[in-house]
Amino acid sequence: MDWTNEAIDRLRALWAEGHSTAEIGRRMGISKNAVVGKAHRLDLPARPSPIRRDPATPRPVATGRRPTLPPLRAAMPIAAAPRREEPKPVAPTILALPPKPASSVVRAFPRVSSKACCWPIGEPGTKGFRFCSEPAMSGKPYCAEHAALAYVRVKDRREDAA
DNA sequence: CCCTGATTCGC
DNA sequence: GCGAATCAGG
Numbered sequence: 001m002d003w004t005n006e007a008i009d010r011l012r013a014l015w016a017e018g019h020s021t022a023e024i025g026r027r028m029g030i031s032k033n034a035v036v037g038k039a040h041r042l043d044l045p046a047r048p049s050p051i052r053r054d055p056a057t058p059r060p061v062a063t064g065r066r067p068t069l070p071p072l073r074a075a076m077p078i079a080a081a082p083r084r085e086e087p088k089p090v091a092p093t094i095l096a097l098p099p100k101p102a103s104s105v106v107r108a109f110p111r112v113s114s115k116a117c118c119w120p121i122g123e124p125g126t127k128g129f130r131f132c133s134e135p136a137m138s139g140k141p142y143c144a145e146h147a148a149l150a151y152v153r154v155k156d157r158r159e160d161a162a
Numbered sequence: 163c164c165c166t167g168a169t170t171c172g173c
Numbered sequence: 174g175c176g177a178a179t180c181a182g183g
Contacts, residue, residue, distance in 0.1 A: 021167060033176050036167060041174070049167045
C-alpha cells in the first residue's frame, strides 16, 4: 500500500465516520490489517476493542508474524559438532509410549474397503466431513437408511410437478 | 465459524 | 513503516 496523503486522508475520513476496519479496508481495496495497522501508526482514536489484553500476560507465543522459514542449508552436516557430554535430563526421560488406541478411536476409521455405507455426512472438505460407514446393503453402496434417500422410485415422482 | 480491533515483529 | 499472522472477544 502506497500511503499517499490522499490515502491517509481517506483512511482518516472513513475512520472518523466510524466504519469498521474491514469495511474501510474493503472500500480502499486493502486488508483490514493494513487499515488497523496504519490507523494505529497514525494514532487515530482507538475503537472500542472487543478484546481485553492482560498486560501481565506474557506474550502467548511470539505473536505476530510467523517465524521465518529456517534457512535452507546446502547440506546438514551428518555428524555435526560432536558433543563432549550428553545433556543430563533433569527428570527421568519418559519416552513416549505409543498410546493404545481406544476402541472408539478405532471405530472412527471406517473400513472403506468393503461394505460400508458411503453416504456423505457433512460438508466435503471440512473438518467434520465423513462417510456414514454403517454396514451397507448388499449390492448397494449405502446402508438401508441412506439407500432409502438415495434411490427414489421414479414411479413416485409427479409428472405435473411445477 | 462468522465477525471485530489490537498487537507483534519479519520484512 | 508496513501489514500478515495471530490473539482475543462477540
